[in-house]
Amino acid sequence: MTTVTPWEVEGKVDYNKLMKDFGTNEIPSAIYKKLSKAHPLLRRGVYFSHRDFDKWLTAAESGKKVSILTGRGPSAKMHIGHLVPFMVAKSLQEIYDCEVYIPISDDEKFYVKEELTYEKALEYSKDNILDIIALGFKPGKTFIFEDFVYTEIYKYAARIAKHMTYSTAKAAFGLKPENNIGWSFYPAMQAAHILFPQFQKGKHLTLVPIGIDQDPFIRLTRDVAVHRDFNFEKPCAVHAKFVPSLTGDAKMSSSGENVIFLSDTEKEVKNKINKYAFSGGQATVEEHRKKGGDTSVDVSYKYLEMFFEEDDNELKRIQDSYKSGDLLSGELKKILIDKINNFLKEHQEKKEKAKKNFEKYLL
Amino acid sequence: MTTVTPWEVEGKVDYNKLMKDFGTNEIPSAIYKKLSKAHPLLRRGVYFSHRDFDKWLTAAESGKKVSILTGRGPSAKMHIGHLVPFMVAKSLQEIYDCEVYIPISDDEKFYVKEELTYEKALEYSKDNILDIIALGFKPGKTFIFEDFVYTEIYKYAARIAKHMTYSTAKAAFGLKPENNIGWSFYPAMQAAHILFPQFQKGKHLTLVPIGIDQDPFIRLTRDVAVHRDFNFEKPCAVHAKFVPSLTGDAKMSSSGENVIFLSDTEKEVKNKINKYAFSGGQATVEEHRKKGGDTSVDVSYKYLEMFFEEDDNELKRIQDSYKSGDLLSGELKKILIDKINNFLKEHQEKKEKAKKNFEKYLL
Numbered sequence: 001m002t003t004v005t006p007w008e009v010e011g012k013v014d015y016n017k018l019m020k021d022f023g024t025n026e027i028p029s030a031i032y033k034k035l036s037k038a039h040p041l042l043r044r045g046v047y048f049s050h051r052d053f054d055k056w057l058t059a060a061e062s063g064k065k066v067s068i069l070t071g072r073g074p075s076a077k078m079h080i081g082h083l084v085p086f087m088v089a090k091s092l093q094e095i096y097d098c099e100v101y102i103p104i105s106d107d108e109k110f111y112v113k114e115e116l117t118y119e120k121a122l123e124y125s126k127d128n129i130l131d132i133i134a135l136g137f138k139p140g141k142t143f144i145f146e147d148f149v150y151t152e153i154y155k156y157a158a159r160i161a162k163h164m165t166y167s168t169a170k171a172a173f174g175l176k177p178e179n180n181i182g183w184s185f186y187p188a189m190q191a192a193h194i195l196f197p198q199f200q201k202g203k204h205l206t207l208v209p210i211g212i213d214q215d216p217f218i219r220l221t222r223d224v225a226v227h228r229d230f231n232f233e234k235p236c237a238v239h240a241k242f243v244p245s246l247t248g249d250a251k252m253s254s255s256g257e258n259v260i261f262l263s264d265t266e267k268e269v270k271n272k273i274n275k276y277a278f279s280g281g282q283a284t285v286e287e288h289r290k291k292g293g294d295t296s297v298d299v300s301y302k303y304l305e306m307f308f309e310e311d312d313n314e315l316k317r318i319q320d321s322y323k324s325g326d327l328l329s330g331e332l333k334k335i336l337i338d339k340i341n342n343f344l345k346e347h348q349e350k351k352e353k354a355k356k357n358f359e360k361y362l363l
Numbered sequence: 364m365t366t367v368t369p370w371e372v373e374g375k376v377d378y379n380k381l382m383k384d385f386g387t388n389e390i391p392s393a394i395y396k397k398l399s400k401a402h403p404l405l406r407r408g409v410y411f412s413h414r415d416f417d418k419w420l421t422a423a424e425s426g427k428k429v430s431i432l433t434g435r436g437p438s439a440k441m442h443i444g445h446l447v448p449f450m451v452a453k454s455l456q457e458i459y460d461c462e463v464y465i466p467i468s469d470d471e472k473f474y475v476k477e478e479l480t481y482e483k484a485l486e487y488s489k490d491n492i493l494d495i496i497a498l499g500f501k502p503g504k505t506f507i508f509e510d511f512v513y514t515e516i517y518k519y520a521a522r523i524a525k526h527m528t529y530s531t532a533k534a535a536f537g538l539k540p541e542n543n544i545g546w547s548f549y550p551a552m553q554a555a556h557i558l559f560p561q562f563q564k565g566k567h568l569t570l571v572p573i574g575i576d577q578d579p580f581i582r583l584t585r586d587v588a589v590h591r592d593f594n595f596e597k598p599c600a601v602h603a604k605f606v607p608s609l610t611g612d613a614k615m616s617s618s619g620e621n622v623i624f625l626s627d628t629e630k631e632v633k634n635k636i637n638k639y640a641f642s643g644g645q646a647t648v649e650e651h652r653k654k655g656g657d658t659s660v661d662v663s664y665k666y667l668e669m670f671f672e673e674d675d676n677e678l679k680r681i682q683d684s685y686k687s688g689d690l691l692s693g694e695l696k697k698i699l700i701d702k703i704n705n706f707l708k709e710h711q712e713k714k715e716k717a718k719k720n721f722e723k724y725l726l
Contacts, residue, residue, distance in 0.1 A: 107521050118522050118592075147517075154510075154517035158470050159481050161545030166529075169544050181532050182524030185548035229480075 015048060015212065015241060022215045024049045024239060031057065039091035039310075041084055046243065046306055049212055051222070052236035056207045060096040065204040067197040068092055069235070071103035074124035078131045079259040080307065080340075081243045085209040086135055087307070088238070092207070093138060099201075100137055103153070103193035104129060104146040111182035122148060131262050133361050134350035145196075145363040153192055156199050161188035163227050164220075172216050191221040198225075198232040205233050212239040243306065246276035248299055263348070266341045273300065273337050274330075280322075281329030292325040293332070300329075300336040308339040378411060378575065378604060385578045387412045387602060394420065402454035402673075404447060409606065409669055412575055414585070415599035419570045423459040428567040430560040431455055432598070434466035437487035441494045442622040443670065443703075444606045448572040449498050450670070451601070455570070456501060462564075463500055466516070466556035467492060467509040474545035485511060494625050496724050497713035508559075508726040516555055519562050524551035526590050527583075535579050554584040561588075561595040568596050575602040606669065611641035611662055626711070629704045636663065636696050636703070643685075644692030655688040656695070663692075663699040671702035 019026060027050050034057055035043045060066045070085040072078075089100050106121040125146050132144065147153055169175060169187040192199070194217075197206045208218060215237065222234040246258040258276040260269055280298030282288035295301040301322065309315045318335065321327040382389060390413050397420055398406045423429045433448040435441075452463050469484040488509050495507065510516055532538060532550040555562070557580075560569045571581060578600065585597040609621040621639040623632055643661030645651035658664040664685060672678045681698065684690040 110521065111525060148521065151514040151517045154514045158473065158511065158545055161548065162474055162543050164544050165541050166538070166544055166547050167540040170540070175529070177530040177533070178528050180525050181527050181529055181548050181551055182521050184529050185524065185544050188544055 013242065018212050018215075019049050022212070022219065024051055024212075024215060024237070026050075027053065027238070030054075034061075037095060039087050041088050041240070041306055042091060042238070044305055046084070047088065047209065047238045047240050049239035050237060051215075051218065052205070052234065053207065053238050056205045056236040059205050060092075060098060065098075065201065066096065067099045067101060067201070067204065067206045069101045069103070069194055069197060069206050069208050070210070071105055071193055072128055072132065073105045073109045074121065074128040075109070076124055077261050077263050078128055079261045080303075081245075081259065082131075083135070083262075083307075084240055084243055086132060088209040088240075090135055090137055093141065097138075098141070099197065100142045101193075101197050101206075102132060102137075102142065102144045103196065104144060105186075105189070105193070107147040107182065107189060108186050110148075111180055111186060118148075125149075129358070129362070130351045130354045131347075133354035133357060134347050136350070137361070139357065139360040142361055143363050144361045147189065150363045153189065153196070156196060157185070157189040157192040159229065160191045160195070160224055161185060163224055163229070164188055164191070168220070172220050187217070187220065190217055191224050194218070194221045194235050195225055195230070195232055198230075203231065203233055205236055207236045207238065209238050209240065212241065215239060244278075244299060244302065246272060246278065246299055248278035248297070260340060260344075262344065262351075264344060266345075269340050269344065270337050273333050273340070277303075277333055277336070279329045279333075281332070285328060288328060289325040293322040293327070293329060295319050295322055298322070298329075298332065300332050303336055304339065308336065308343065376605065381575050381578075382412050385575070385582065387414055387575075387578060387600070389413075390416065390601070393417075397424075400458060402450050404451055404603070404669055405454060405601070407668055409447070410451065410572065410601045410603050412602040413600060414578075414581065415568070415597065416570065416601050419568045419599040422568050423455075423461060428461075428564065429459065430462040430464060430564070430567065430569045432464045432466070432557055432560060432569050432571050433573070434468055434556055435491055435495065436468045436472045437484065437491040438472070439487055440624050440626050441491055442624045443666075444608075444622065445494075446498070446625075446670075447603055447606055449495060451572040451603075453498055453500055456504065460501075461504070462560065463505045464556075464560050464569075465495060465500075465505065465507045466559065467507060468549075468552070468556070470510040470545065470552060471549050473511075474543055474549060481511075488512075492721070492725070493714045493717045494710075496717035496720060497710050499713065500724070502720065502723040505724055506726050507724045510552065513726045516552065516559070519555040519559060520548070520552040522592065523554045523558070523587055524548060526587055526592065527551055527554070531583070535583050550580070550583065553580055554587050557581070557584045557598050558588055558593070558595055561593075566595055568599055570599045570601065572601050572603065575604065578602060607641075607662060607665065609635060609639035609641065609662055611660070623703060623707075625707065625714075627707060629708075632703050632707065633700050636700050637693075640666075640696055640699070642692045642696075644695075648691060651691055652688040656685040656690070656692060658682050658685055661685070661692075661695065663695050666699055667702065671699065671706065 027048055031054060032043060041047060056066055068089045070089045093100050104125050106125045110116055110118060110121040129144055164187060166184060169184055173187055175184050194208060198204060218235060218237045225232040225234050260272060278299040280294035282291050305315060322332055390411055394417060395406060404410060419429055431452045433452045456463050467488050469488045473479055473481060473484040492507055527550060529547060532547055536550055538547050557571060561567060573581060581598060581600045588595040588597050623635060641662040643657035645654050668678060685695055
C-alpha cells in the first residue's frame with residue numbers, strides 16, 4: 001500500500017498557492033454559516049474556494065433568478081467521485097429551488113480520447129445521463145443536454161468562438177498543433193455550456209461547482225461573458241479540492257480498481273473497501289485500542305465525512321470512537337460499506353426507473 | 364479604365380500550373396462531348412479542370428446514385444458571379460435528375476468577417492437562400508441547409524474534426540494563431556458539407572463544382588473521406604476559372620460597383636454595363652467598322668458566351684458580326700443588357716415566389 005496519503009498530496013498541491021495564482025478567494029465563514037443545511041461536500045470544506053459565490057447566494061436568498069451549471073464528460077461508467085458536483089448542485093437546488101443545467105460533453109471526450117468511437121461516446125452519454133437523473137434532480141427545473149444530440153449548442157459555441165483566438169485557447173487548454181481541430185474548438189463549446197443558462201433565460205447569475213484545477217476555463221468564460229455581444233453576468237464558481245481514491249491517491253481515476261463505481265455490487269464494494277481503503281488505524285488491535293486511529297488520514301472516515309454521513313452528531317460520535325480506539329478499522333470500514341451499499345442499492349433502482357423519465361430532463 | 368484584361372490576368376494565374384500543382388486533370392474532349400446539352404459554363408470551358416468527373420458522369424449515365432454539392436458563404440447580396448456553380452449544378456440536375464445539396468455557411472462568414480454580427484449572418488443567409496431557390500432547382504431533390512439553423516451538421520463536422528489536426532488545417536486554410544477558434548474549426552465543417560450527401564444517403568459519388576483556387580479543400584476532404592471511420596467515396600470536382608468583373612478584373616467582388624447584383628434594377632444594369640464593361644471595340648466608329656472588335660477581350664461578349672447566350676449559332680453570329688465591324692460596342696452591350704435584364708426580371712419574380720416555397724428546400 002502506498003504511503004502517499006491524500007493529505008500529503010494536498011500539501012503538494014498547495015491549494016493556497018492555486019487560489020493565489022488563479023485569483024480566487026477562500027470561502028469565508030460568513031458563507032459557510034449560510035450552508036448549514038447544504039450537502040456535506042459544501043459545508044465541510046471540500047469546496048474551499050470561490051468566485052462571486054457570495055453574490056450568487058445573496059441573489060438566491062432574495063428570490064432573484066439564479067441557476068447552477070455542472071457538466072459531465074461521459075465515460076464508460078461513473079464512479080463516486082464523479083458525483084461530487086452533482087450532489088452539490090442537487091443540494092443547492094433543493095435549498096433555493098433554482099434551475100440546474102447539465103451539459104454532457106460527448107464531443108470533448110470524442111475529440112480527446114483517440115480510441116473513443118462516435119457510437120461509444122453516444123452510448124456512454126446515455127448511461128451517464130441515467131446516473132445523473134437517478135440522483136433526484138427536480139424535473140421541469142433540470143435540463144440535461146448532450147452536445148451530439150442537442151446540436152443547437154453549436155450556435156452558441158460559434159458566437160463565443162468568434163471572440164476566442166487560437167492563441168488564447170491554446171494557452172488555457174494546453175493545445176498542441178498535432179491535436180485535432182475539434183479539440184481546439186472545444187473551449188468555445190465549454191464556454192457555451194457555462195453561459196447556456198443566460199443564452200436561454202437572459203442575464204442572471206449562474207454558479208458552477210468545479211474542481212480548482214478547472215478554474216482557468218471559468219476565468220476565460222468570465223472574460224467572454226461580459227463582451228458587448230453578450231453583456232452577460234460573469235459566471236460564479238465554487239472550487240473543490242481533489243477527492244481521494246480509496247488508496248488515498250489525489251484523484252480518483254476510472255482506470256483504477258480502487259474506486260467505487262455506481263454499478264458496483266454489494267460484494268465488490270465490500271471487497272474494494274476492505275482491500276484498498278487507506279486506514280488511519282494501528283497495526284494491531286492491541287495498539288489500536290491503546291493509541292486510537294487517525295481520522296485525518298483514514299479514507300473510510302473521509303468518505304463518511306464528505307459524502308455519506310450527513311448527521312454531524314453521528315459523524316462526531318464515529319470520530320471520537322475511532323480516535324479513542326473503541327472503533328476498530330474494520331468496524332469503521334463496515335460502517336462505510338453499509339452506507340455505500342445502501343446508497344448504491346437505491347441509486348441503481350432509481351437509475352432503472354430513470355429510463356422511463358429520460359425525456360423529462362432532456363433538451 | 365484599367366488595361367488589365369481578365370485574359371492577361373489568366374496568363375498570370377497560369378491555370379496549367381495550378382492544375383499541375385494541385386494534381387488535377389484538364390477536362391478532356393471526351394468529357395466535353397458528353398456535355399453538349401449542359402450549361403454554357405460547362406460546355407464552353409469556364410470549367411476546365413476536374414477530379415474524377417469522368418467517374419461521376421459514368422455513374423450518372425448508368426443510373427447509379429450520384430449527387431452534386433455546391434455551397435454558399437452568404438453575403439449582403441448575391442451578384443451574377445455567385446451563380447456560376449449553381450447554374451452548373453442546376454444544369455446537371457436537369458440532365459441527370461440527381462440530388463443537389465446546398466450548404467449555407469453562415470458560420471464561416473461569421474468567423475472570418477470581423478464586423479459581421481450573428482443576426483446579420485442569419486439575415487444574409489435567408490436572402491441568399493431565396494436567390495438560390497429562385498434558380499429553379501427541383502423540390503424534393505434539392506436540400507438547402509444552413510449551419511446555424513440545421514445545427515445537426517455539427518455532429519458530422521465533429522466526426523471529421525477528430526481526423527484533422529490543427530497543423531493540417533493551418534496549412535490548407537492559412538490559419539494564424541490570432542484567428543478565432545471557429546475559423547480553425549471550419550475546415551471540418553466544410554468537409555462535413557462535402558461529405559454530407561454520403562452521411563445522409565450512404566456511399567456514392569458527389570460532384571463539387573468549385574473555383575480552382577479552392578481545390579486544396581477538396582483534396583483535404585478526399586483524404587478524410589476514405590478514412591476507415593467513414594469509408595466514403597472521394598468527392599469528385601470540376602474546377603472553374605475566375606469569372607471576370609465588368610472591368611475585366613480577375614474576379615468579381617461584392618464590394619465593387621462594377622458587378623451586376625441580382626437585385627439590380629434595369630437602369631442600374633444598363634448604366635453599369637455601359638459605364639464599366641471592358642470593350643474589345645475600337646476607339647472610333649470609323650475605326651471599328653474598318654478593323655472590327657476583339658471578342659477575346661470584350662467582357663460583354665464573354666458574359667454572353669459564359670452565361671446569357673445559350674444558342675451556339677446565335678453566339679457565332681454575334682461574334683462574326685462584332686469581329687467584322689458590323690456590330691458596334693454599344694450594340695453588343697445592348698444585347699447583353701437586354702439578356703441580363705430579362706434574366707433578372709424573371710429572377711426577381713421567382714425570388715419573390717420563393718418566399719412561399721422556402722420550406723420545400725430546407726433541411
